[in-house]
Amino acid sequence: MKESGMSLIVKRITRITVSLIFMFGVYILLHGHLTPGGGFAGGVIIALSFIHLVLAFGKETAFKRLDQVGASIAESFGGLMFLGIALLGVFAGKEFFLNVLPKGTPFDLFSSGIIILCNIAIFIKVGAGLFAIFVALAIMRIPVDDPGREDGR
Amino acid sequence: MSLYILCFILFLLGFYCLLVKQNLIKKIIGFGIMEYAINLFFILLGYRWEGEAPILDKHQVIVNFVDPLPQAMILTSIVIGLGVTALMVAIVIRIYEKHKSFDINEIRKLRG
Amino acid sequence: MIEVHVILVLMIIGAIAAIEIEDMLSSVIAMGAVGIGLSLQFLLLRAPDLAITQLVVEILSLIILIKATVGAKMPEEKFKARIGYLIFALLFAAAFLFFSEQALRELPGFGSPLMKMGSEYLAEGLKKTGAANMVSAIILDFRGYDTLGEATVLFTSVIGVLAVLRIMRKRA
Numbered sequence: 001m002k003e004s005g006m007s008l009i010v011k012r013i014t015r016i017t018v019s020l021i022f023m024f025g026v027y028i029l030l031h032g033h034l035t036p037g038g039g040f041a042g043g044v045i046i047a048l049s050f051i052h053l054v055l056a057f058g059k060e061t062a063f064k065r066l067d068q069v070g071a072s073i074a075e076s077f078g079g080l081m082f083l084g085i086a087l088l089g090v091f092a093g094k095e096f097f098l099n100v101l102p103k104g105t106p107f108d109l110f111s112s113g114i115i116i117l118c119n120i121a122i123f124i125k126v127g128a129g130l131f132a133i134f135v136a137l138a139i140m141r142i143p144v145d146d147p148g149r150e151d152g153r
Numbered sequence: 154m155s156l157y158i159l160c161f162i163l164f165l166l167g168f169y170c171l172l173v174k175q176n177l178i179k180k181i182i183g184f185g186i187m188e189y190a191i192n193l194f195f196i197l198l199g200y201r202w203e204g205e206a207p208i209l210d211k212h213q214v215i216v217n218f219v220d221p222l223p224q225a226m227i228l229t230s231i232v233i234g235l236g237v238t239a240l241m242v243a244i245v246i247r248i249y250e251k252h253k254s255f256d257i258n259e260i261r262k263l264r265g
Numbered sequence: 266m267i268e269v270h271v272i273l274v275l276m277i278i279g280a281i282a283a284i285e286i287e288d289m290l291s292s293v294i295a296m297g298a299v300g301i302g303l304s305l306q307f308l309l310l311r312a313p314d315l316a317i318t319q320l321v322v323e324i325l326s327l328i329i330l331i332k333a334t335v336g337a338k339m340p341e342e343k344f345k346a347r348i349g350y351l352i353f354a355l356l357f358a359a360a361f362l363f364f365s366e367q368a369l370r371e372l373p374g375f376g377s378p379l380m381k382m383g384s385e386y387l388a389e390g391l392k393k394t395g396a397a398n399m400v401s402a403i404i405l406d407f408r409g410y411d412t413l414g415e416a417t418v419l420f421t422s423v424i425g426v427l428a429v430l431r432i433m434r435k436r437a
Binding site: 158173178201221222228232234236239 | 266274279280289292293296299303305310311312314315318326329333334350354357361369372373374382386387391393400404408409411415418419422423425426430
């Protein structure tokens with residue numbers, strides 16, 4: 001029971017809700033420069049959707065979608081993407097972190113230059129980092145006081 | 154003014170928990186409460202009477218926004234607080250695995 | 266602002282519960298209640314970005330803390346009142362309240378912030394960045410270095426957790 005996750009009802013409901021949570025996170029991310037939200041909140045929501053999968057389906061099923069190595073790679077990619085966006089200003093011959101891309105029309109979805117790209121980078125970084133933390137804590141479980149499970153798994 | 158004092162009392166409760174309690178999980182909780190109080194104090198400093206959230210609107214011109222600068226600082230601080238909490242929990246789990254206790258007096262005795 | 270007072274008093278009661286309850290799981294959940302109260306406070310104080318972020322961060326930190334405490338054997342806390350620590354904590358509290366009361370006289374009162382930089386950002390923000398959400402404009406454009414430092418701190422803490430728990434063996 002511990003390896004295969006929770007009961008059938010929880011699994012059925014999870015199949016429906018995970019996609020909705022994921023979509024809500026992406027919505028919060030993409031509208032981060034127009035409405036409340038942004039990369040931080042969206043990233044935490046995405047991490048929560050993956051955690052939802054892990055809690056409902058058990059570790060083995062969930063880690064087929066995104067395991068810890070994948071999370072580490074995604075987090076490094078997010079950090080490097082953020083630095084690369086910051087370096088765009090240097091490549092254009094101006095300052096570091098300057099908003100060099102065209103601003104677009106205000107109040108449009110695709111506007112505001114580098115801000116939406118930075119939001120996406122932070123989103124990847126925060127989501128993958130927090131999921132990696134959770135995976136580390138989930139694989140590692142506290143040994144209860146019986147001698148059969150002393151190796152920490 | 155009274156809000157500031159209440160906020161300081163919340164901070165001091167967290168500090169008391171961090172200092173006096175001998176359970177490591179309780180110490181993490183005290184640290185978290187201190188962090189909440191500090192975040193709240195920054196936002197209280199930036200509030201303006203009858204203010205509006207600092208989000209511009211296409212159709213109307215709003216003049217009385219609250220201060221957006223403390224909000225931007227605290228937004229990063231919240232996520233950093235989560236990372237710090239996770240790191241503390243990881244270290245506490247390792248300590249529990251080794252000494253089978255959360256009590257710092259026990260741990261101090263066992264560390265021979 | 267009576268509602269802010271009420272929620273702040275409730276948060277203080279929740280904090281006292283979180284500190285004094287013996288059972289660790291109940292204590293962690295009481296801390297979660299304090300965090301949800303903080304999220305409501307942010308909403309009332311016109312900071313919706315922070316309200317969303319605080320709510321989801323609170324859920325995640327609650328999951329992490331419960332993960333840490335749920336399998337563990339609950340120690341019955343032998344409450345030996347460490348009289349030295351207690352006296353030091355009370356002395357610190359008295360000194361802290363005294364000096365903070367002195368300092369609060371110099372601060373601007375509640376509800377009338379100085380906004381030296383904030384008004385500049387609000388006046389120039391839409392023209393210079395093109396973003397309607399001023400908090401996003403500040404953290405990602407005007408003060409990008411802050412966010413870069415934050416990313417570094419988060420990266421360091423993730424590396425710290427993975428190094429402390431050492432799970433890089435046996436990948437599927």
